[in-house]
Amino acid sequence: MRSTMMDVPLTVTSIMRYGTTTFRGKEVVTNTGEGVRRRTYAEVARRAARLANALRRLGVDGDQRVATFMWNNAEHLEAYLAVPSMGAVLHTLNIRLSPAQIGYIATHADDFVVIVDASLVPLLAEVLPHAPTIRHVIIAGTPAGEPVPGAGPLAGPGREVHGYEELLAAGPDSFGWPEVDEKSAASMCYTSGTTGHPKGVVYSHRSVYLHAMGPCLGNAFGFSERDRVLPVVPMFHVNSWGFPFSAVLCGATTIMPDRHMQPAAMVRLIESERPTVAAGVPTIWQGVLEHVRAHGGDVSSLRVVIAGGSAVPHSLMKAYDELGVTLVQAWGMTETSPLGSVAVPPAGVTGAEAWPYRDSAGRLFCTVQARLTGDGGAVLPQDGETVGEIEVRGPWVTGAYYKDDDPQKFHDGWLRTGDVGSIDEGGFIRISDRSKDVIKSGGEWISSVELENALMAHPDILEAAVIGVPDDKWGERPFAAVVVRDGADVLAEHLRDHLAASVPRWQLPERWAYIDEVPKTSVGKFSKRTMREAYANGEYKVIQVG
Numbered sequence: 205m206r207s208t209m210m211d212v213p214l215t216v217t218s219i220m221r222y223g224t225t226t227f228r229g230k231e232v233v234t235n236t237g238e239g240v241r242r243r244t245y246a247e248v249a250r251r252a253a254r255l256a257n258a259l260r261r262l263g264v265d266g267d268q269r270v271a272t273f274m275w276n277n278a279e280h281l282e283a284y285l286a287v288p289s290m291g292a293v294l295h296t297l298n299i300r301l302s303p304a305q306i307g308y309i310a311t312h313a314d315d316f317v318v319i320v321d322a323s324l325v326p327l328l329a330e331v332l333p334h335a336p337t338i339r340h341v342i343i344a345g346t347p348a349g350e351p352v353p354g355a356g357p358l359a360g361p362g363r364e365v366h367g368y369e370e371l372l373a374a375g376p377d378s379f380g381w382p383e384v385d386e387k388s389a390a391s392m393c394y395t396s397g398t399t400g401h402p403k404g405v406v407y408s409h410r411s412v413y414l415h416a417m418g419p420c421l422g423n424a425f426g427f428s429e430r431d432r433v434l435p436v437v438p439m440f441h442v443n444s445w446g447f448p449f450s451a452v453l454c455g456a457t458t459i460m461p462d463r464h465m466q467p468a469a470m471v472r473l474i475e476s477e478r479p480t481v482a483a484g485v486p487t488i489w490q491g492v493l494e495h496v497r498a499h500g501g502d503v504s505s506l507r508v509v510i511a512g513g514s515a516v517p518h519s520l521m522k523a524y525d526e527l528g529v530t531l532v533q534a535w536g537m538t539e540t541s542p543l544g545s546v547a548v549p550p551a552g553v554t555g556a557e558a559w560p561y562r563d564s565a566g567r568l569f570c571t572v573q574a575r576l577t578g579d580g581g582a583v584l585p586q587d588g589e590t591v592g593e594i595e596v597r598g599p600w601v602t603g604a605y606y607k608d609d610d611p612q613k614f615h616d617g618w619l620r621t622g623d624v625g626s627i628d629e630g631g632f633i634r635i636s637d638r639s640k641d642v643i644k645s646g647g648e649w650i651s652s653v654e655l656e657n658a659l660m661a662h663p664d665i666l667e668a669a670v671i672g673v674p675d676d677k678w679g680e681r682p683f684a685a686v687v688v689r690d691g692a693d694v695l696a697e698h699l700r701d702h703l704a705a706s707v708p709r710w711q712l713p714e715r716w717a718y719i720d721e722v723p724k725t726s727v728g729k730f731s732k733r734t735m736r737e738a739y740a741n742g743e744y745k746v747i748q749v750g
């Protein structure tokens with residue numbers, strides 16, 4: 205029997221319509237460096253309509269890709285709403301990749317238009333020679349009529365340059381938003397390429413809508429109109445974890461850092477705009493913490509800080525507890541929109557008993573089903589002990605890559621995450637490593653994440669990264685690279701003893717190096733690939749201990 209329910213699609217258009225009318229007076233606040241600029245959601249909707257009209261005039265009349273090359277700001281939010289709602293596809297380009305890599309991605313996606321922040325014009329000029337499909341460049345973030353330094357090289361044969369504000373000034377304030385199919389593409393994002401070529405994930409209107417509701421669930425972060433949300437995670441990285449869509453949907457104020465993401469600027473913004481919720485990778489929160497410790501600062505407005513993208517060190521969560529701010533770990537990937545799980549302890553579990561839950565990668569969302577697989581794809585028990593590869597499926601999980609067959613990543617309708625860990629009966633997942641980072645010593649697995657966490661809990665250690673390196677006897681052994689806090693002096697022997705308190709002796713690294721900084725990927729995660737290359741090239745001054 206068919207249901208009697210209406211077949212009304214779940215779309216970005218409906219997020220925009222609801223959020224910008226019901227909460228019309230709510231604002232998107234953008235940091236300018238000297239202060240902030242504010243724009244109401246009603247104004248955002250009017251400008252989104254103007255943007256859609258402008259894009260239509262430039263020839264966007266179907267599912268053309270409209271790329272963005274932008275920081276987190278009000279104009280980027282306008283593109284987030286306008287582009288999918290007009291039936292086109294928003295493609296957020298990661299500004300931190302190399303020009304050739306960005307060009308590869310833009311060409312693979314067949315980008316037709318790119319909207320760029322004025323401050324990023326020189327970077328885009330380096331990308332365009334690698335991106336022949338781009339026909340229109342729209343420069344945002346500068347008053348109408350004002351010349352943009354470095355914009356000259358953007359124009360070329362078959363490519364026009366426009367001013368965002370000039371285009372919007374032509375109006376009108378309304379647009380005939382089409383009724384789009386909820387299964388059609390709304391936006392796309394490429395994986396950051398830590399493993400091979402970047403791969404395109406195409407989000408549907410339906411998946412964006414459902415995912416936008418995720419953070420609003422009480423079991424997750426309970427976003428509501430009482431919140432002021434500060435998404436620090438870039439809007440070019442997995443839709444800023446979907447938070448801009450969630451904020452508009454639930455009527456929370458959105459606070460955008462723009463390009464001012466240095467710890468001092470972040471702390472100033474938090475003090476002046478008093479966000480209740482913020483989100484970003486652990487390195488961002490480590491920086492903010494160091495700044496507050498060294499110079500003071502009031503971050504007490506934050507009821508929750510969401511951290512993810514890589515394992516969140518226990519020591520970092522404890523340090524935020526001391527500031528009166530709860531740091532909640534979340535797990536996910538570009539392929540999962542990205543929210544997969546949230547590490548909020550079960551009801552009634554508090555204090556010391558909460559730590560095993562808070563330290564985990566979190567409890568799975570209702571929309572994300574997971575299983576564990578072992579050798580040959582055998583399905584393993586979810587008993588909290590057995591370790592295998594985590595596979596997921598669900599309505600906001602991708603079932604393929606854009607124009608790229610990758611049978612290795614999909615398995616009987618499940619996505620292979622490449623993360624190795626366990627799942628307990630309550631749906632909490634614990635990640636010991638990424639499959640390619642796993643250290644296999646004498647046939648036994650060593651978790652690099654566990655070693656890193658234990659090292660970063662040491663008061664003299666700022667950052668620590670552990671990789672597996674070749675070893676004649678054991679096949680592989682852990683190599684630990686540590687960044688020592690300014691003014692501290694700590695021997696590798698001492699660090700080994702420190703680890704021995706929480707890690708079995710056979711897992712203790714014999715090879716150590718002191719480094720100035722752990723190399724990071726384009727989205728701020730530890731780049732173990734860079735470390736493995738550096739190790740292989742003999743670039744580390746390795747100290748043998750034990």
Ligand code: ADP
Nearest residue numbers: 396397398512513514515534535536537538638
């Ligand atoms: P990339 O694969 O290029 O790093 P993603 O940003 O999609 O791109 O990264 C997803 C991966 O990040 C996950 O598969 C997982 O390995 C890691 N990750 C994300 N959140 C966590 C977490 N809370 N704990 C451990 N690893 C995490």
